[in-house]
Amino acid sequence: MFDYIKQWLAERRGTTLGNHDTDNLPEPKTAGDQPLSKCRLIVLDLETTGLNPQKDEVIAIGAVAIEANAIHLNDQFDLILRRPELDIRETVLIHGIGTEALADGHETEDALLHLLEWMNGDPILAYHSAFDQRFLEKTLKAELGYTTPHLWMDVAELMPAFFPKADIKGKGLDDWSELFGLEASERHHAAADALVTAELVLVALNQARKTKVNTLKELTDKLHYQRRLQNMKRLQ
Amino acid sequence: MDLTMAAANPENTPQNNRAIMAFLRHHAPFSSMDDSHLAHFAEHATLSFYADGDVVLSPDDGMVQRFYVVKQGLIRGERLNKETGQVEPTFEICPGECFPLAALVGERPTRTLHRSAGDTFCLSIDHDAFVTLFSESDPFRDFCLRGVSSLLDQVNKRIQSNAMASIGSSNSLDTPLDRFALRNPIVCTPDLPVRKAVAKMHENDVGSIIITDDSRQPKGIFTLRDLRTMVAEEKAPLNTPISQLMTPNPKSLPTTADAFEAAMLMAEHHFAHLVVVDEENRLAGVVSQSDLFSLQRVDLVNLARTIGTAPNLQALVSFRTDVSRLVDTMLAHGADSGQVVKIITTLNDITVRRVIELNLRQNDPGIPFTWLTFGSEGRQEQTLLTDQDNGILFETPEGMTPDDVREKLLPFARKLNDELAECGFTLCKGNIMASNPKLCLSEEEWDDWFQRFIESSTPQNIVYSSIFLDMRSIFGPEEPLKRLLNRVLERIRKNALFQKMLAANAFERKPPLTMFNNFRYLNDEKKHSLDLKRQGLAPFVEAVRVFALANGVEQANTLERMEELAKIGFFDAKDANAWQEAYSLIQAIRMRAHQEMLQNGEELTNYIDPDDLNPLDRRILRESFRQAQRLQQKLEVTYQL
Numbered sequence: 001m002f003d004y005i006k007q008w009l010a011e012r013r014g015t016t017l018g019n020h021d022t023d024n025l026p027e028p029k030t031a032g033d034q035p036l037s038k039c040r041l042i043v044l045d046l047e048t049t050g051l052n053p054q055k056d057e058v059i060a061i062g063a064v065a066i067e068a069n070a071i072h073l074n075d076q077f078d079l080i081l082r083r084p085e086l087d088i089r090e091t092v093l094i095h096g097i098g099t100e101a102l103a104d105g106h107e108t109e110d111a112l113l114h115l116l117e118w119m120n121g122d123p124i125l126a127y128h129s130a131f132d133q134r135f136l137e138k139t140l141k142a143e144l145g146y147t148t149p150h151l152w153m154d155v156a157e158l159m160p161a162f163f164p165k166a167d168i169k170g171k172g173l174d175d176w177s178e179l180f181g182l183e184a185s186e187r188h189h190a191a192a193d194a195l196v197t198a199e200l201v202l203v204a205l206n207q208a209r210k211t212k213v214n215t216l217k218e219l220t221d222k223l224h225y226q227r228r229l230q231n232m233k234r235l236q
Numbered sequence: 237m238d239l240t241m242a243a244a245n246p247e248n249t250p251q252n253n254r255a256i257m258a259f260l261r262h263h264a265p266f267s268s269m270d271d272s273h274l275a276h277f278a279e280h281a282t283l284s285f286y287a288d289g290d291v292v293l294s295p296d297d298g299m300v301q302r303f304y305v306v307k308q309g310l311i312r313g314e315r316l317n318k319e320t321g322q323v324e325p326t327f328e329i330c331p332g333e334c335f336p337l338a339a340l341v342g343e344r345p346t347r348t349l350h351r352s353a354g355d356t357f358c359l360s361i362d363h364d365a366f367v368t369l370f371s372e373s374d375p376f377r378d379f380c381l382r383g384v385s386s387l388l389d390q391v392n393k394r395i396q397s398n399a400m401a402s403i404g405s406s407n408s409l410d411t412p413l414d415r416f417a418l419r420n421p422i423v424c425t426p427d428l429p430v431r432k433a434v435a436k437m438h439e440n441d442v443g444s445i446i447i448t449d450d451s452r453q454p455k456g457i458f459t460l461r462d463l464r465t466m467v468a469e470e471k472a473p474l475n476t477p478i479s480q481l482m483t484p485n486p487k488s489l490p491t492t493a494d495a496f497e498a499a500m501l502m503a504e505h506h507f508a509h510l511v512v513v514d515e516e517n518r519l520a521g522v523v524s525q526s527d528l529f530s531l532q533r534v535d536l537v538n539l540a541r542t543i544g545t546a547p548n549l550q551a552l553v554s555f556r557t558d559v560s561r562l563v564d565t566m567l568a569h570g571a572d573s574g575q576v577v578k579i580i581t582t583l584n585d586i587t588v589r590r591v592i593e594l595n596l597r598q599n600d601p602g603i604p605f606t607w608l609t610f611g612s613e614g615r616q617e618q619t620l621l622t623d624q625d626n627g628i629l630f631e632t633p634e635g636m637t638p639d640d641v642r643e644k645l646l647p648f649a650r651k652l653n654d655e656l657a658e659c660g661f662t663l664c665k666g667n668i669m670a671s672n673p674k675l676c677l678s679e680e681e682w683d684d685w686f687q688r689f690i691e692s693s694t695p696q697n698i699v700y701s702s703i704f705l706d707m708r709s710i711f712g713p714e715e716p717l718k719r720l721l722n723r724v725l726e727r728i729r730k731n732a733l734f735q736k737m738l739a740a741n742a743f744e745r746k747p748p749l750t751m752f753n754n755f756r757y758l759n760d761e762k763k764h765s766l767d768l769k770r771q772g773l774a775p776f777v778e779a780v781r782v783f784a785l786a787n788g789v790e791q792a793n794t795l796e797r798m799e800e801l802a803k804i805g806f807f808d809a810k811d812a813n814a815w816q817e818a819y820s821l822i823q824a825i826r827m828r829a830h831q832e833m834l835q836n837g838e839e840l841t842n843y844i845d846p847d848d849l850n851p852l853d854r855r856i857l858r859e860s861f862r863q864a865q866r867l868q869q870k871l872e873v874t875y876q877l
Contacts, residue, residue, distance in 0.1 A: 064252070071283040078250040180355055181308060185255030195252045195283075199357065202285035210287075 025113075026121035028150040031220040036205060039216055041066040042124045043155075043198035044077075045190045046132045053134040061115060062190025064198045065122070069205055071198050077118055078191040081108045109143050116146065123216065127173045127197045129154040153223060155197050155204075161226040162207040176200050253278035256359065259307065263332030264852050265379035273373040280365035283307065286352035293336060293350040300339040300346055302360040306331050309356025313348040324869070327862065328353070333855070340366065341380050413498060413512050413523060414491035421446045421511075421522040426455055426479035433478045434463060444509040444522060447482050452518045454511045456482030461508070488513045491520050498523055543586045548594065549655055552587055556660045559583050560834060563827070576827060581616040584661070585710045591655050592711050599651075601644045605630040606712035610668065614706040615777070615792045619827055623662035624653060625703055627675035629682055629716055638678045645676055668703060679716045686724045690734050698741045702778060705785060706792040721790065728785045735786045739875035742778035747771065747864035768829070769842040772822040772857075775864040776815065779871050783807075794819060811866070818863035821856055825849070 044063040050056035063077040126132040133152045140146040159176050160166070168175040177183065177196055180203055184196040208214075213222055249257075256278040260266035266274060282302075286292050292311055293300070304311075306329050313326040326348055329335050339346040340363075361369075369376050422445045424433050437445050437460070447456040458478055466472060466481055488511040489498055498510050512521045546552045562583070563576055592607060611625040612618050628649060632638050649670035657663045670676055677685060689697050689704065705724075709717045728734055748771040766772065777794050784797040787806050791797050795816055802812035829844050846854050871877065 062251075069284065073250075073253060073256065073281045073283070074279055076250060076252060078252070185258070186251060189251050191251045192255065195255075199283070199285065202283070202357075203287070203355065206285055206287045206290070 025116050025146070025148075026119070028121040028148055029123060031123070031151055031216045033215045033217055035215055036208060036213070036219060037069055039067070040120065040122045041201065042119050042122050043194050043201055044124050044126050044132055044136075045194040045197060046126075046135055047188065047190045048135055051131075053131075053138050056135075058135050058139045060190040061111070062192070062194040063115075063119070064191070064194050066198055066201060066205070069202065069209075071195070071202065076191065076194075077115060079111050079114075081111055108139075112140060112143050112146075116140075116144075119150070121150065123151040123153060125153045125155050125158070125197070125201055127155045127193075127200075129156075151220070153220065155200055157223050157226055158204045159200060161222055162204045162211070173197060173200075249275060249278075253281075256281055259332075260305070262851060263305075264855065265375045266332075267851070268375040269369075269373050273369055273376065276365065276368060277359075277361060280361045281359045282361070284358055284360065286356045286358065288352060288354050290352050290356075291349065292352055292356075292358065293346050295345050295347055295349060298345055299343055300336055301363055303334065303340055303363075303366040304336070304358045304360045305334045307357040307359050310353040311335065311350050311356060311358070312353045313350055315348055320873075326866075330855075330858070332851075337380050412492055412494050413489060414520070421519060423448045423452075423519065424478065425449075426482075427477045429475045430458075430463075430466070430472070430478050430481055431474040433458060434474075443524065445478075446486075446511060446519055446522060447478055448519055454486055454488060454513065454517075454519045455479070456484045457486040457509065457511060458482040459509060486511045488517075490515070540583060540586055543583060544590055546590055546594075549591070549658060552590060552659050555587075560831075564831060577617050577619060577823065580622075581613065581618045584613065584618055584622065587659055588656060588661075589711050591652060591659065595648065595652060595655070599648065601648045603630055603633060603641055603645060604713065605645065606709045606714070606717055607670065608707050608717065609710050610707050611703040612706075614703075614708045615794055616708070617773075617777075617794060617823075619823075619830055622660075624656055624664045625668045626653075626670045627668070627672075627707075628670045628677070629709075629712075629720070630676070630678055631716070632678045638681055641678070642673055642676055646671055646673060649676060679720060682720055683723060686720070687727065690724070690727050690731055693734050693737050698737050701738055701741070702774075702781070705781060708792050725785065725788050725790065729788055735782065736875050736877075738782045738785070739779075739871050740877055742775070742782050743868055743871055743875075743877050745770075745775045745778050747775050747861040747868070749858065749861045749865065764845040764847055765843040766846055766857075767842050768822055768826040768844055772826070772861065772864075773819065775868060776819045776822075779864075779867045780815075782871065783874075811870075814863055815867055818860035821860045825853060825857060 042063055042065055044061070046058050047060035047062075048056050048058050058081060060080045061077060062079075064071050064073075065075040067075070124133075129152045137147075137149070156171060156173075166176075166179055168179050173193070173196065177200065180200065182196050182199050184192045186192045208219065208222075213219055253275065257271065257274040260269075260274050260277065266277075286309070292304070308331055311329040313328070314323050315326045316322075317324050329350075335350060336346045336348070370380060371377070422436055422440050422442050424436060424445055424447055426447050426449070428447075433445050437443070444457055444459040446454050447458065449455055456479065458481060462481060462483065472481060491512055491514055493512075508524060510523050511519065512523055514520045542558075543552065543555050546555065559580065563580060588607070588609075606629040608614075608627040608629055609625065610627065612622065613625060628645060630638075630641055630645060632641055653663065653669045653671045663669070668675065686704075689700075705728075707717070707721070748766050780794050780797045780801070783789075783801055783806060784791065787801060787804060789797050789800045789804075791800055798807065798812045798816050798819075801807040802809050807815075825844070826842060829842075830840050833840050846857065849857065
């Protein structure tokens, strides 16, 4: 009970107790024959101060985990980073995270270590994942000197790969969400966006099972094939 | 797990959990659950996706391990019919609804295959989390154990509290005293001996007498209580003039004062009677404590007696408001809709009988007849909105032809129809009334009429079956009708074609649900209205009539017919129960709507907009309509439609 209160007080103060084993962080997994139904997949969304990874910074991390084709709410990540020095005047209107929240946020180094441990080296999915990947890798390197690459997959590629005939207006998260009648409980909230993205991943995984895409390797292959197909179309 | 902990710091609840809690709060039983319990649900929730046609839960899965709530989409239940070998849909589960309750509580596999219809997301919690909620949350446990019927209780409670509010809203107590049926007070002059004054009170069966002067100004009041004191204390002999024993200068109120002021004054001074005077201080009447409180507690027996002995048509008309007030009171005291419609019907019957009696007194046509009533009145299912469907079955006296009889009876019937209209029974637009020569018939004529009705089986006849095959006598000898009814039932029992046509007609009346389980509205013009009578109740009434007539059930009342069909084993007892419940609920929602329209001074209709209902009522209405669909499936199977 005492530990629980300590933990609780710490969370109230905006910090996680720094008790990380930095030498033994989980090893990122690679795509192999592991069945998708047994994999734990991370679906992640970042809120940043802007669009440029060179100068902008991560301010919030939201993520949920998919395991056995379901999202488990007891296995999620929802943190605002403590970055009182950042200039967020331009983006505060989008993500709604104000200066005060940033000052109260979790210590960055601590939060990132916590994230790495929580992710457990599992594959990461995100919508337009290149953006999240660049920001996260940059931040991990700058704050922790951590450079081991994770396996990333782009949900923006995953959806058309399984629903090539879908009648959608654009290529955005909102377009796919609308197609399946999904709605983020709060748009541009990292965790809420991560949940909607994960819901789309569930839809895609359901289709994967029905089209005999059963392993992580088969899934990444399918995405590679999809990307080549897109490139060829572009060249024609 | 200490559930209070989670609720202590809502800011710490992750956004996604908060969103799930917000979703749950829109649906029963979660809407009545504590936040800490909803937080517990969200923390332990798992979200899964099922594409169209995926199996979500199967009898082959073994003991049920999880409790599910549909977040988006639709789940359909399927059961194999062992007789036909066909898969039949059993139920549909919409967003916010949960499954599988009975199997989870009974710790057994489900008996129904649960399949998703369209893209569907479900939230679920495991058995441990379910058990925690089950043991800690009363509304949740209640719901799990009693299912939808626990929701019915909530609806009934609300109907009651609404009716309570309308009574307590003192629309009775702020009635001005001059709108009361002020009793014409018994008066006497100041010089009358007490003995004679008391004799006068006794004759008129009242508890008070007002002493007035020549200009009808009240000088005093003398009550039974005064008499008691006088006798007990041997104050004076009985031949003393009353002026010496009365309470002089009695408290009075002007006619413009309201009932509430009168009640307060009486309570203050412990008076049982109060003098009411006009602008010139002349006696206008007396109001007693029981007059005031009868405003609030309309007593059925008393009202029935009052109506049954009403001296004239005007009095009968004035009692109609009492009937409405009585409905409020009955609902407030927890009467169910079945009881209330029967009470309304009873009072309507008494009113009809009284109208007939008063007319017989004035102008007896001298021919024995039975007054028949058809349709909803025949089924004893009348609400406040009711129109006339009646007819006459007469005995042809020696030496007269039926046409001779009609000549005498029709003008009499016309007058009855008109006077009933004055009492609030709207004239029938289709002229299904006793004053119509086609419906004023002898026993033989009625028998022929029904024989043709059944044998010709024209579409028109089928439509009329909902009226004429639900009949009852409310005045006159019952034997002729009983004989007639037995022959009608016998003919229908033998006529498979007629039964099938009735069934096909009943099957046409689809409950107002779309394929996607939304409400199907009346038409484009009335985009958001449902006709609770035609779309909601009629599918039950019509289907049950077919089964009742085909199985020789004599009752006309739909609930009684269902009861009887279960008793003879034609309906499964559980099914009959579910159908009775569903039917009663639609009726309850309809009656509540009527009471509201009445309070708002609107014209009574059977239309409601489901969007005006709260989510609980909407769901119950939908659930009730689904039961109607199941009843129709039985019709479909029985008559191979």
